[in-house]
Amino acid sequence: MRCDEIRRWISPYLDSELDPRTNFEIAQHLESCAACRQAFEAERRLETSLAASLAPDPTTQAAWDRAVRRTVAPPVWRSPRWQAAAAALGLLLALAGGWRAGVVARQDLIRSAAQNHQQYLANRMALDVQSSSPEIVEAFFHEKLPFRVQCPRDLTSQGIRLIGARLCHLKRVPVAYLLYHVENRPVSVFLVDEEGLVQFQQAVRTLGTPSAPGGYQLGRAAVVTARLAQGAICAVGEVPQATLEWLVVAHTPEAV
Amino acid sequence: MDRRSRDRFTALLTPIAQAAQAYARHLAWNRNDVEDILQTALLNAYQKFGDYTEGTSFKAWLLQFVTYAAFNANRRHEQIEEHELITDAEALERLTAVEALTHEVVYDELLRQPDRMLARLGPALQEAVRTLPAKRRSIFLLRAIGELRYREIADVLAVPVGTVMGELWRARKQLREALCESHESRP
Structure with a gap:
């Protein structure tokens, strides 16, 4: 092969992607042609430098570390031992808290939401869509629910991160389930529309407004519920109640 | 799990x-x-x-x-180009175009001192990579950073191996041209 023919193969040759015969012919040519040898070697150096220039930065490293931690780190509250401890503590607190906690735990919407939240913690429930993009999550619910789901846009300033969503059912009522992480702790948010809310008679009587939401403590978990213009919202998680209240307000149409 | x-x-x-x-x-x-x-x-x-x-x-x-x-x-930020990925044969036809670059003085300098040049042109390189068409960018990065074989890249993107070879070559040429242009336009 001539020099110009040889140089046509420079890219796949340097990537070791040529068939053995062509590879051999080029190698032979390079042994005898200093100009081509230098050209190939220079291209190899440049390609190596290009790749090295595209190394990740410290910001990406930090993002990776967080992503790995959230993905594979065994959350202490999911381990059987901690779940048992949490359940025992919850029972103690419920007893210590008197009848109010007991009543709250039996309230239909809260009970259903808390059960679903527990299912997620126990890894018995998978998300239908995993994305931190509000637009993607909203699009997922489009045409799956008879009402429009709107997700808040700027939550990261509060340390809240959207993880994903699924279409789930509480008392056979289709509701939007949104999963958030607050400091790596999962928070479940349920959105039910006016029509579905009819099935939760106990909740209808006790729901607060977004400006004055109902907040309860069920053992380690906090629960916040509120009436929306068209339906209701319920947030559950082992995070401060104030955080859930903030999240609930962020889901009101005015805030979104 | x-x-x-x-x-x-x-x-x-x-x-x-x-x-x-x-x-x-x-x-x-x-x-x-x-x-x-x-x-x-x-x-x-x-x-x-x-x-x-x-x-x-x-x-x-x-x-x-x-x-x-x-x-x-x-997808939220760019229109994923549905440009035709060139086939193997077309790619090989165009491979000689690399010769045009080697005549450029700047390119010669880039070949002689890649690390020194790239230290100055790092941002230009990153921008040039960013502006590659989506699949071409992916193919280039899977090879340059991931060091994947052509076959593996083809499997990742569900495209023929010939397309990987062609698009990789085009990406490399495009980046080299962008670097040369960036260097020449610097004050």
Whole structure:
């Protein structure tokens, strides 16, 4: 092969992607042609430098570390031992808290939401869509629910991160389930529309407004519920109640 | 997932962390999306870890998830070009065009002192990579950063191997041209 023919193969040759015969012919040519040898070697150096220039930065490293931690780190509250401890503590607190906690735990919407939240913690429930993009999550619910789901846009300033969503059912009522992480702790948010809310008679009587939401403590978990213009919202998680209240307000149409 | 699988997944992640990060970083159209892309890719890969075949390239397997997550994220910012990926034969026809570059003085300098030149042209390189068409960018990065074989890249993107070769060459040429232009336009 001539020099110009040889140089046509420079890219796949340097990537070791040529068939053995062509590879051999080029190698032979390079042994005898200093100009081509230098050209190939220079291209190899440049390609190596290009790749090295595209190394990740410290910001990406930090993002990776967080992503790995959230993905594979065994959350202490999911381990059987901690779940048992949490359940025992919850029972103690419920007893210590008197009848109010007991009543709250039996309230239909809260009970259903808390059960679903527990299912997620126990890894018995998978998300239908995993994305931190509000637009993607909203699009997922489009045409799956008879009402429009709107997700808040700027939550990261509060340390809240959207993880994903699924279409789930509480008392056979289709509701939007949104999963958030607050400091790596999962928070479940349920959105039910006016029509579905009819099935939760106990909740209808006790729901607060977004400006004055109902907040309860069920053992380690906090629960916040509120009436929306068209339906209701319920947030559950082992995070401060104030955080859930903030999240609930962020889901009101005015805030979104 | 049981603890053993989780530990195995984590162990496999360690040696490819740098490549996965750099790939996501430069494949993302918007830098703010990088964490989302990594998170989505890792969660999806973790959930599907049962599908991974031991002995095959875990890096190629994981970068597939990063690719999909990045393409999804990028859709919010850019129109994914549906440009025709050139075929093998067409690519080879165009390979001689590299000669045109070698006549440029700047390119000669780039070849002679790549590290020194790239130290100055780093931002220009990153911008040039960012403006490559989506699949071409992915192909280039999978090779340059992921060091995947053409066959593996073809599998990740579900395109023919010939297309990988052609698009890779085009990406390299485009980047070299951009670097030369950037150097010449500097005061």
